Amino acid sequence: MSTRKHKVLPKAEILIEALPWLTRHHGKTVVIKFGGNAMVDEELKAAFAQDVVFLRHAGLKPVVVHGGGPQISAHLDRLGLVSEFKAGLRVTTDEAMDVVRMVLAGQVQRELVGLLNRHGPLAVGMTGEDAHTMTATKRYAELDGERVDIGRVGEITEVDTGAIQALLDDGRIPVISSIARSADDGHVYNINADTAAAALAAALGAETLIVLTDVEGLYADWPNSDDVISQLTASELEKLLPELASGMVPKMEGCLYAVRNGVNTARVLDGRVQHSILLEIFTDEGIGTMILPDKGERE
Numbered sequence: 001m002s003t004r005k006h007k008v009l010p011k012a013e014i015l016i017e018a019l020p021w022l023t024r025h026h027g028k029t030v031v032i033k034f035g036g037n038a039m040v041d042e043e044l045k046a047a048f049a050q051d052v053v054f055l056r057h058a059g060l061k062p063v064v065v066h067g068g069g070p071q072i073s074a075h076l077d078r079l080g081l082v083s084e085f086k087a088g089l090r091v092t093t094d095e096a097m098d099v100v101r102m103v104l105a106g107q108v109q110r111e112l113v114g115l116l117n118r119h120g121p122l123a124v125g126m127t128g129e130d131a132h133t134m135t136a137t138k139r140y141a142e143l144d145g146e147r148v149d150i151g152r153v154g155e156i157t158e159v160d161t162g163a164i165q166a167l168l169d170d171g172r173i174p175v176i177s178s179i180a181r182s183a184d185d186g187h188v189y190n191i192n193a194d195t196a197a198a199a200l201a202a203a204l205g206a207e208t209l210i211v212l213t214d215v216e217g218l219y220a221d222w223p224n225s226d227d228v229i230s231q232l233t234a235s236e237l238e239k240l241l242p243e244l245a246s247g248m249v250p251k252m253e254g255c256l257y258a259v260r261n262g263v264n265t266a267r268v269l270d271g272r273v274q275h276s277i278l279l280e281i282f283t284d285e286g287i288g289t290m291i292l293p294d295k296g297e298r299e
């Protein structure tokens with residue numbers, strides 16, 4: 001009897017630890033960005049799907065926005081097309097845009113939908129083009145103060161959350177690829193997936209934006225040290241932005257945008273750690289980096 005109690009009690013304690021978090025997050029929308037670099041391992045992808053389905057059954061409304069940078073680069077390579085990044089954004093020729101759309105919507109999104117739907121008829125894939133969910137205009141990169149043409153890369157000008165809301169109201173899990181149509185020229189544009197996730201989180205009035213990536217969080221002095229900043233405010237992050245490099249730039253700009261536009265917290269988590277989403281949402285042990293609105297702007 002006592003051995004049994006010994007074994008069962010810790011499990012019950014874990015469940016009870018989740019109670020205040022379950023209450024707090026019930027019915028809330030959570031936008032989760034799954035980065036291409038965190039999507040390389042089969043077990044991790046399956047664990048990610050389990051976490052998202054768990055959130056849904058725990059009464060939250062998860063929305064998945066996915067990247068696929070490495071997968072796009074691999075496909076371009078196979079076709080003998082060069083990929084080049086400027087200011088963290090892929091220079092996207094018309095030809096490359098076809099590949100971006102095919103890989104994101106036809107490969108990466110399909111795979112995630114398949115993994116989620118192992119647990120039931122929950123996930124529905126779409127791109128920002130569907131039902132005019134995301135509208136974009138051509139974006140230029142800023143390099144040493146110069147405006148540089150990077151082809152079919154877009155910035156979001158408008159978000160229509162109608163289709164996503166309808167899916168959420170129907171109990172589904174929307175899985176969204178970061179592509180948007182332009183109202184100016186009718187073309188489709190390549191949107192950085194962190195930027196898309198942040199814009200959607202703000203437009204949906206999400207409680208939280210979770211960005212899964214391939215590092216532990218925001219390093220204070222990358223690449224010299226692996227000290228992770230566990231928490232910072234929007235103003236503190238704004239000061240750090242000019243020092244950031246590569247993929248962290250759109251990620252942190254996105255987090256800043258989200259918390260400045262009504263999202264209560266933005267979190268960058270290590271997607272290489274299995275079940276990092278569950279640990280973050282339902283336990284007292286926060287991991288990764290949390291960005292909060294400035295005092296006075298918090299709910």
Ligand SMILES: Nc1ncnc2c1ncn2[C@@H]1O[C@H](COP(=O)(O)OP(=O)(O)O)[C@@H](O)[C@H]1O
Nearest residue numbers: 035036037213214215217218219222245247248
């Ligand atoms: N201060 C920083 N803290 C953490 N990572 C950083 C920092 N500055 C730059 N990076 C780089 O940003 C990368 C994450 O961005 P990215 O490669 O675009 O990932 P994802 O595919 O998940 O969007 C990290 O792997 C790291 O190389």
Ligand SMILES: CC(=O)N[C@@H](CCC(=O)OP(=O)(O)O)C(=O)O
Nearest residue numbers: 035036067068069089090192193
């Ligand atoms: C404009 C731009 O750079 N778009 C990205 C879209 C995918 C993405 O953002 O994927 P990750 O989240 O895995 O980096 C690209 O073409 O790679």
